[in-house]
Amino acid sequence: MKSRLWFVVSILLITVMIFAAGCGNKAPATPQGGEESSSGGAAESGPVKITIFVGFGTGTEPEQIELHNQIADEFNASHDDIQIEFITVPYEEHTTKFSTMLAGDMAPDIVMPIGVMGVAEFQDEWLDLTPYVERDNYDMSDFYGPALELQHVGDKLIGLPLGVYPSAVYYNEDMFDAAGIPYPPHKFGDPDWTYDKLVEIAQKLTLDANGNDATSPDFDAENIVQWGWDGWDWIPFRMVPSKFGGDSIGMSDDYRTAEMNSQPWIDALQFVSDSVWKWHIRPSAEAIDAVLGDMDALESGMVAMWEIHSWMSYNYDTWSEAFNWNVAAIPAGPDGSIVDETNIDGLVIPSHSKHPDQAWEVVKWLMQPDVMKRLTDSYGCIPARQSLAKDWLSEMSAAYPNVDFQVFLDGIEYMDNPNYEAWIPNYGQVFDATEHAMELVLTGENTDVKAILDALNEEVQGYLDEYWAEH
Amino acid sequence: MFKSISLRRRESLWGYFFIGPWVIGFIIFTAGPMLASLVLSLTHYDIASAPIFVGLDNYVKLFTGDPKFWHALRVTMTYAFIAIPLNLIFGFLVAYLLNLRVPGVAFWRTIYYLPSVMPGVATALLWGLLFNPRIGVINWLLSLVGIKGPGWLASPQWALPALILMSLWGVGGGMIIYLAGLQGIPTSLYEAAQIDGANRWQQLTRITLPLMSPVIFYNLVTGIIGTFQYFTDAYVLTGGGPVDATLFYNLYLYKQAFTYRNMGYASALAWVLFVIVLVFTLLVFKSSDLWVYYEGEMRG
Numbered sequence: 001m002k003s004r005l006w007f008v009v010s011i012l013l014i015t016v017m018i019f020a021a022g023c024g025n026k027a028p029a030t031p032q033g034g035e036e037s038s039s040g041g042a043a044e045s046g047p048v049k050i051t052i053f054v055g056f057g058t059g060t061e062p063e064q065i066e067l068h069n070q071i072a073d074e075f076n077a078s079h080d081d082i083q084i085e086f087i088t089v090p091y092e093e094h095t096t097k098f099s100t101m102l103a104g105d106m107a108p109d110i111v112m113p114i115g116v117m118g119v120a121e122f123q124d125e126w127l128d129l130t131p132y133v134e135r136d137n138y139d140m141s142d143f144y145g146p147a148l149e150l151q152h153v154g155d156k157l158i159g160l161p162l163g164v165y166p167s168a169v170y171y172n173e174d175m176f177d178a179a180g181i182p183y184p185p186h187k188f189g190d191p192d193w194t195y196d197k198l199v200e201i202a203q204k205l206t207l208d209a210n211g212n213d214a215t216s217p218d219f220d221a222e223n224i225v226q227w228g229w230d231g232w233d234w235i236p237f238r239m240v241p242s243k244f245g246g247d248s249i250g251m252s253d254d255y256r257t258a259e260m261n262s263q264p265w266i267d268a269l270q271f272v273s274d275s276v277w278k279w280h281i282r283p284s285a286e287a288i289d290a291v292l293g294d295m296d297a298l299e300s301g302m303v304a305m306w307e308i309h310s311w312m313s314y315n316y317d318t319w320s321e322a323f324n325w326n327v328a329a330i331p332a333g334p335d336g337s338i339v340d341e342t343n344i345d346g347l348v349i350p351s352h353s354k355h356p357d358q359a360w361e362v363v364k365w366l367m368q369p370d371v372m373k374r375l376t377d378s379y380g381c382i383p384a385r386q387s388l389a390k391d392w393l394s395e396m397s398a399a400y401p402n403v404d405f406q407v408f409l410d411g412i413e414y415m416d417n418p419n420y421e422a423w424i425p426n427y428g429q430v431f432d433a434t435e436h437a438m439e440l441v442l443t444g445e446n447t448d449v450k451a452i453l454d455a456l457n458e459e460v461q462g463y464l465d466e467y468w469a470e471h
Numbered sequence: 472m473f474k475s476i477s478l479r480r481r482e483s484l485w486g487y488f489f490i491g492p493w494v495i496g497f498i499i500f501t502a503g504p505m506l507a508s509l510v511l512s513l514t515h516y517d518i519a520s521a522p523i524f525v526g527l528d529n530y531v532k533l534f535t536g537d538p539k540f541w542h543a544l545r546v547t548m549t550y551a552f553i554a555i556p557l558n559l560i561f562g563f564l565v566a567y568l569l570n571l572r573v574p575g576v577a578f579w580r581t582i583y584y585l586p587s588v589m590p591g592v593a594t595a596l597l598w599g600l601l602f603n604p605r606i607g608v609i610n611w612l613l614s615l616v617g618i619k620g621p622g623w624l625a626s627p628q629w630a631l632p633a634l635i636l637m638s639l640w641g642v643g644g645g646m647i648i649y650l651a652g653l654q655g656i657p658t659s660l661y662e663a664a665q666i667d668g669a670n671r672w673q674q675l676t677r678i679t680l681p682l683m684s685p686v687i688f689y690n691l692v693t694g695i696i697g698t699f700q701y702f703t704d705a706y707v708l709t710g711g712g713p714v715d716a717t718l719f720y721n722l723y724l725y726k727q728a729f730t731y732r733n734m735g736y737a738s739a740l741a742w743v744l745f746v747i748v749l750v751f752t753l754l755v756f757k758s759s760d761l762w763v764y765y766e767g768e769m770r771g
Contacts, residue, residue, distance in 0.1 A: 096729055099518035122519070285713055289625030290604035428731040439714045445627050462536070470515060 053108035055089030056118035107352035109359040113345035120423035126158035146415040159348035163381030166411035173324040184328035202228025202281035230297035237438035239420035240268040248420035285442035340414035425467035512738035529739035543723035562645030587644035595707035652686035
């Protein structure tokens with residue numbers, strides 16, 4: 001009996017000691033939070049270390065990590081008072097790692113590159129940079145206006161833009177040539193370029209195994225071998241209503257009432273449904289899996305047009321080897337408005353950073369044109385500085401002489417705002433619910449658009465009520 | 472060390488000393504987090520900010536205001552009720568066949584056991600290819616006999632059956648235990664039965680099955696526990712889709728925890744799952760009096 005007691009007691013003691021040791025590591029970091037930041041790190045002996053968290057988006061590929069390390073070496077060699085270090089986390093783990101760092105009082109000092117969705121995930125966590133910009137008279141005139149707009153949350157400027165990824169309609173020129181159809185317009189605002197027109201030409205470009213196009217009475221919808229359009233595949237459904245006179249929020253201005261069964265949302269989902277089941281221009285969910293597989297729409301060689309972001313640049317070489325391709329402007333929606341869904345990458349400073357002053361200095365250094373250029377080249381985005389965008393255009397045009405990259409630069413002016421990744425209450429659940437609605441249509445499980453959206457609205461209202469009950 | 476104490480006590484102290492690392496590990500990495508999750512299940516907790524105590528709110532919401540919970544439970548139950556018996560039967564059949572004197576039996580045993588030691592993610596990716604409607608072997612084989620295969624993982628109707636089919640890939644794990652059990656049955660029993668004129672079927676039902684019942688029982692219990700914790704294949708292959716057709720309980724739990732950052736609610740989900748598994752396991756234990764026979768046991 002006695003030995004058992006001894007055993008239990010010693011086990012408990014060891015356990016307590018281990019826990020105490022674990023907690024002990026954390027302790028020194030806690031006390032002087034804010035003081036240091038205002039005193040510019042003078043209280044510390046030696047240089048201040050600024051940690052840069054990478055993992056909210058791109059930036060985790062081996063060659064990108066390599067570039068980050070090079071940049072860190074350069075910065076560290078030229079600065080005595082501040083040293084930087086990049087922490088790279090796989091995208092799948094960024095949420096838990098970042099949350100845990102916040103909870104453990106070890107918040108990183110900068111997060112980059114981070115898009116609108118990443119910002120929304122931790123909506124209240126980002127420091128307002130306005131005081132720094134005003135203090136230093138920081139020149140932001142070179143940034144694309146719309147790109148800078150997306151760095152605002154309410155009246156706070158929460159970050160600076162690194163690069164943008166506008167969308168355009170990529171198209172396979174060979175398929176247009178084979179069908180004898182003129183290429184779609186490259187100019188934004190061309191009065192003939194609407195989604196109605198897109199459907200019309202997409203039907204002619206959609207072919208069955210016997211070579212009939214989708215306008216033919218003999219067309220066999222069960223044996224499609226080429227689709228005219230792959231819709232907004234890879235883009236969340238939230239984006240689509242903004243093409244139809246609505247927005248990607250789908251809620252009242254105070255975010256308390258769901259409005260996801262409003263007319264723009266109905267029109268948007270009806271369009272998606274019709275494109276698959278009525279016009280047959282877009283592959284169903286099953287066809288995407290069965291026919292396209294892991295390939296992207298254009299790469300499959302079975303899709304003529306695909307509206308997607310400029311981050312497809314990673315596959316340009318593969319496409320170029322197989323066919324001729326180009327990019328057209330985004331068509332106008334039924335009400336005549338043009339919305340170019342855009343992703344963006346920027347830099348933000350967590351409000352829990354212990355060294356915001358130094359972090360701001362690092363941000364400014366990273367935003368210098370020559371450093372930004374290296375980063376954006378590596379991330380595959382268009383630099384958010386207009387002065388650099390011209391270089392980007394000439395470099396891309398030299399690499400792919402046939403392709404009209406000006407389309408992307410023109411698209412920036414039509415950037416969607418609110419962005420389709422913008423914050424909404426209970427973000428993840430509402431996001432999944434909207435995706436579920438589109439999935440029902442794409443799988444053909446349910447094509448009663450009104451019923452789907454009524455159910456969606458009810459579900460989302462539940463999430464909103466829950467959110468506001470807790471906040 | 473321990474020299475002044477009696478041998479018996481010394482041995483027991485050494486015993487505790489050697490299991491100590493495991494016990495410490497258990498307390499820190501299993502019992503501690505379990506207790507913590509029980510406490511967290513009574514809170515709202517998003518990791519980044521401190522937990523807020525909400526009493527039984529999470530549990531109330533779970534049972535009264537969350538259709539996805541019931542849906543996920545239904546998906547998991549459906550899977551369990553089909554996959555567990557299938558695995559039991561196939562595992563037993565394979566073991567029975569591999570216990571016969573067939574040529575190259577060692578080779579066959581290795582082949583059948585191999586899949587169960589392969590890492591889950593690799594297996595899942597492999598099956599993703601097999602099920603691929605365009606380039607997959609399964610639909611190609613079906614096409615040879617004139618059947619147009621379904622979309623499998625992309626089809627809301629076929630995704631769950633596909634995962635059930637896939638579960639059979641792992642019968643090797645159960646098989647090896649059956650095989651050990653089969654080889655433990657004394658041959659004298661079969662010889663006696665043969666002398667009495669029993670045919671193969673009678674030998675199977677009167678000798679093999681009763682004597683194997685503890686092994687079947689063991690595989691059933693571990694099968695229930697494993698199946699309710701089913702996660703990897705669905706996470707890798709379907710992510711819960713299409714249209715939630717494969718939204719397994721643990722996948723939903725994972726989403727609540729790591730996508731929605733509702734750690735409190737996810738902890739409640741985990742404890743409810745724990746109770747469900749416990750109830751099923753106890754039911755099976757209770758029923759075992761009726762159908763499990765242990766050697767040397769006399770039954771009236």
